[in-house]
Amino acid sequence: MAETVQRLRGTFFTLNVNSLLNLAGGIAVLVAIIATLQRVFESGGTYFFQTLGFGLAQGAIFALVALGYTMVYGIIELINFAHGDVFTLGAFFSLAMMPLFGLNPSSSGAGVILPLLGLFVITMLFCALVNITIERVAYRPLRHAPRLAPLITAIGMSSLLEGVMFIWRGPFNLAYPDFLPEQQLSLGGGITIAAKAVFVIILALILMVGLTFFINRSKLGKAMRATAQDRDAAQLMGININRTISATFFIGAALAGAGGIIYGLYYNSVAAFDGFAYGLYAFTAAVFGGIGNVPGAALGGFMIGVIAAMSDGYFTVAWTRPLIFGILIFVLVFRPTGLLGMRVPEK
Amino acid sequence: MPAILRVEGLSKRFGGLVAVDNVSFEVNEGEVFALIGPNGAGKTTLFNCVTGFYAPTFGSINFGGRDISGSPPHRTAKAGIARTFQNIRLFDYMSAVDNVRLGHHCRMHSKLWDSLFKTPFEKREEKAIIEHSMELLELVGLGRHADSYARNLAYGQQRRLEIARALATSPKLLLLDEPAAGFTPQEKVELMQLVQVILGRGITVFLIEHDMRVVMQASKRIVVLDHGEKIAEGTPAEVRSNQRVIEAYLGKSA
Amino acid sequence: MSRVRTWFQDNRRNPNAIAYSVFIIAALLYPTIVQFWTGGNGDYLVGIAADGGIYMLMAIGLNVVVGFAGLLDLGYAAFFAIGSYTYAEVASYHLGVTPVDHALHIPFWLALFVGMFIAASAGALLGAPTLRLRGDYLAIVTLGFGEIVPIVFRNGGIWTGGVPGISGLDVPTLPGWFQGPWINQNFAWVPDFRFTTANLTAYYVLMVLLIGMTVVLVHNLYNSRLGRAWMAVREDETAAAASGVNTVTVKLLAFSIGAATSGFAGAFYGAKLSYVSSENFSFIVSVTVLAMVVLGGMGNIPGAMLGAAVLYFILFWLLPSAPSQVESLASSVGLDFLNKAVPNGWPGIAEEISRSKYVIFGLILVGIMLLRPQGLLPSQIRKQELKHEEHEALTVPRQLQS
């Protein structure tokens, strides 16, 4: 009898703690939404759509970077801290390559489209090569070492890349040319959205859809999924593990490189250490969507982008970073599988 | 004899897979109890439930009159259940004696304060623990290897070191997961002698074993699992002549 | 003579005993040598060493977290910040200008432990929910926490002094102190002694004592039941749990003890600078301390100390002084053009060198992990681990798995 009571009490207690936490979390989210809605109604529709457009655009960039984190984590369970810096490197490298394509800050009009395409290709290739070199040099030799070891070299690689860019261009914000059209697109009803934002979102979506097709249809994509699920089994099936992992780093970095250019084009400014915070935002997006889950990373990217924009636009910029990192910690603690769930099982 | 471990209606599911399916049995104090069954039958999973590594999906586990279902591993260890692992898990880079010293952890009383300031109490306790660890190493025949790194020991020695570490937790019930796997006949005989010594110390032994001869000889009662279900229970003679057991081991066609 | 030699030979198998002796001798001789070498103007260098001691304390603390328990803490500077700000709140006029309207002036020695305690509590609060997670998630959680904390202090408005921070903190005091020729004074006993920048040797002595105390305590922990449990958890969490170790508690203790050390160092830092600002606690501090531990040898106390000393010397002495020396070297060998900055291009060699800090961190973290993962002064256990690791991939598992 006493035993039963004790057990019931045990269940009751655990239920209580969990449901209390859920309740508290739910209330916090609800309060945030209500407070935001109130301010949205106060400030009117035009401002809202500007903010939303900005949020979706930066979310698209987060998503591009988040994909690299999530793919690498899915396949070797490593947080590639250097990924955010590969992204900044994309911006730096493309800036340096512009003269090669006849681009300069005063270029504009339809004439920039073709050179820009070339710039995208060469930058994506460059970032991809840098990233697979990083994997070869800093991660692969440690694949069988304790987990701590590659995490530390990843931090080191991040610092190294930042340091290289810092030595190269110094502590300044570099001006990035503004090639994108400045006009506002009308959505009807007096509501407008920046053409720039639309361009960024569409470009990112094209890249993401391409990636999804690749992963679902191509042989290499299938090998990547198989390796992520069970490396040993994949190896037994004759999949070349090293090549598959390299391919993952290659694709992730190519997307990050493209993200770097888009970042430059959208914000028109880039600095050596931008990748640190931006990378963390993107990582938050990956965790939010469910790390290891490719559509999750895209979804998480857009959501984090919008949340950050709303916080910037309707509350204070100073608290946006703590908010985003607070979300990161809360998701990891209370829902480590993220919104869409982890694809990788715990090993 | 009173039951020391009572498993009632235990089930464990992994997604759709039912690894242990509604299994009940009792282990009596002071006996050698065996769990057998083909590979993948759910034996290790059952051990993991008893020691708290998995929470049962259904059912209860009662140890010494207390319900321990869902208790975490360190609690079950403290309650008096020790175990070894099918694929040996030692602290490879700690010496043999340090492995056994670690096993005393949950029976030690030094607090953070004692450790920080190396109080006389802490020194006395450490000294006693070292002596007891050496005694346990002698018991399993590793007295001469106290300072070797665990990973440098031979396979059979590692198995015995793991038993010594388990004994260091002063258990009432010792769970051995295939302790004789990969042993030569001579080693198996020695192991069974060791089991008798452990039994002599008042510790109940519950083991998983594949070698029928070892099981039949050493254990008093046996439970047979197949596909997660209990298909037989009884003395070695009863189990040996059970039709379902024969089928499970040799296949239906045989 | 022969006795000395046997002493060294005896200790050859235990490099730590030698390392500790060298540290003690170096710490004792350093102020004298520096003053002698600079002709009595070495106060500045003694002060630098005292500041370096703060990093050494942090390295010893982070070594408990990363080296002993195997937890990657990337937000270590957050606890340093918490210690500093706690000291600033409880030992300055500052609370008097907040809505509390009542300044606290807790004595230095007590305030040091208040800072430590608050930091340890923050560590426990952060660790309790997160240490259940897998290891790499902890790295991320701490990284996020390390980013949040300084921003919260910066945004704290009147409570934390906002962007400028809090200045005018109480300086350390002692009931008395000896002064003497080492600071160009006559021998005398100074009652009610206040630490000031005029007497950096006093800070230095205090720092050496604090480090000595910390080393003894951490060393005791390492050789106790708890230290053994840390090692076990790092090697095999499952086996540790089966042996009766509450892995979450043990990890939480490591995490909180690390945080406590960092908070302690932070409180001392605040007292010495007499000033705190959120700018001083960014991610780079956490990475610096991590690089120190990795460089010296994870899991070994003297290793962490050596790593801290070497890296501190490079970052805060060599790197700031090197640019001007290289500049004069360049002009003396006729490479003057290297010194000239080109607009939007080459910033001059001096500037390039002073920018190389991040590359140095990166090279240390990557280079050490790849080439000498046991660090400069390895712990015995790590050395064994790593010696075998390279073969691990090649050998078949020792026994059949189920």
Ligand SMILES: Nc1ncnc2c1ncn2[C@@H]1O[C@H](COP(=O)(O)OP(=O)(O)O)[C@@H](O)[C@H]1O
């Ligand atoms: N953690 C787990 N997740 C999913 N399936 C598991 C897990 N542990 C065991 N199983 C499955 O449960 C079944 C029983 O395994 P096990 O208890 O190890 O068998 P035995 O020890 O009798 O050989 C097997 O099919 C195994 O694959």
Ligand SMILES: [Mg+2]
């Ligand atoms: Mg098994």
